[in-house]
Ligand SMILES: Nc1ncnc2c1ncn2[C@@H]1O[C@H](COP(=O)(O)OP(=O)(O)OP(=O)(O)O)[C@@H](O)[C@H]1O
């Protein structure tokens with residue numbers, strides 16, 4: 001049986017949970033960095049339309065987008081040692097945390113590769129043709145015209161992704177990792193004040209997400225500062241609004 | 257001199273260009289007319305290989321580029337000798353007017369930045385945008401953006417500038433300023449091929465008018481000939497549709 005609600009506990013729990021924030025942030029930070037690397041590698045065959053690799057990358061993305069992250073955690077934790085065992089790599093004694101980071105990295109990698117693909121596809125075809133028409137090579141066009149604009153387009157998508165990743169890390173406790181949510185479970189069990197722990201926990205997640213959202217909005221404005229219209233819209237956007245969805249596909253290139 | 261010979265292009269089952277032959281002399285202004293879908297844009301885009309023709313040849317001076325799979329180097333050469341002004345302006349949105357014009361000079365022609373800046377500022381001055389160098393495309397009107405597009409083409413000092421309906425996307429009150437700029441550079445003797453529906457402009461500025469329909473050149477000639485005494489029935493019908501009142505009586 002739960003004890004009576006007591007707001008005092010919320011304040012008491014917050015610092016206790018914050019002591020484990022570093023684990024949460026470690027999972028988010030390292031899985032996002034690895035995810036960017038994976039995402040870029042996975043996006044390449046689709047950007048370059050490489051026949052077989054393109055299929056593989058689609059399969060990878062579909063799998064990680066189409067299955068619950070909870071299942072992915074279990075699959076990686078129990079499955080990876082098996083698979084690596086076949087090639088005689090023993091990871092069975094590795095700390096759980098590494099498996100958790102691997103799962104979130106693989107998962108974010110799938111979404112990030114989609115983000116990269118969509119952002120590149122959203123850059124106006126007409127500008128790419130203009131670049132070609134003045135004699136720029138494919139590489140010059142990519143680095144000087146496509147990439148800078150794709151970056152601006154991808155920031156709100158990336159912001160959503162990081163915030164989603166942060167919230168997903170709360171599932172890591174199912175494998176016994178002591179991050180904030182895991183800690184809240186033990187606090188709740190010890191004191192029987194579950195509701196208070198969840199309130200404290202929500203407050204922490206909310207404040208961090210809110211900070212991230214503001215940060216990404218600022219970054220989007222900064223990167224897109226050439227676009228007067230858009231940055232003005234962003235300034236007016238209220239914080240209650242979710243990060244703005246951007247149109248994913250640019251106008252068809254051919255004019256006339 | 258620009259010479260197209262036997263230029264053909266098929267999209268799916270539709271043959272859009274049927275062995276087009278066209279010669280444009282140095283300093284000449286050629287206006288291309290024709291109904292929608294007649295292949296005007298496709299022909300223009302084949303000249304700088306934004307579209308690869310299935311067969312035929314594009315020759316500019318001594319450079320001859322042939323068929324569907326020319327070398328990368330040939331295409332690069334061709335694009336260095338041509339410039340295009342697009343219906344939708346296609347300015348680089350993340351660069352200022354000045355940077356838009358400089359881009360080809362610094363990145364492709366490898367001209368030092370200071371010199372490129374000087375050339376670009378002069379070109380923008382020429383199209384009447386001397387005071388807008390540091391504006392981004394998003395801060396310019398359609399007419400101003402198109403004039404930046406023209407400056408970007410001019411700066412490259414190409415042997416020919418290709419215009420694809422440069423005023424079709426503009427509000428009517430902005431058409432005049434852009435046509436005026438094109439008219440001015442035409443007088444400087446720059447070779448131009450212009451696809452347009454602006455008949456008044458065609459009549460004033462063109463040295464030659466080419467009428468296309470169904471992927472072929474139906475007829476070509478001096479503006480007075482084409483507008484007042486078209487030989488072909490198809491040309492007559494097209495002109496009648498575009499200019500219903502007989503305003504060629506002068
Ligand atoms: N990339 C493409 N794929 C398939 N069909 C195309 C493509 N580009 C053009 N076409 C077709 O080729 C034909 C000629 O097109 P084009 O754009 O050259 O005509 P146009 O004379 O410029 O017409 P408009 O006056 O409308 O600009 C059209 O029927 C068009 O649908």
Ligand SMILES: [Mg+2]
Pocket residue numbers: 255256296297298420421
């Ligand atoms: Mg056209």
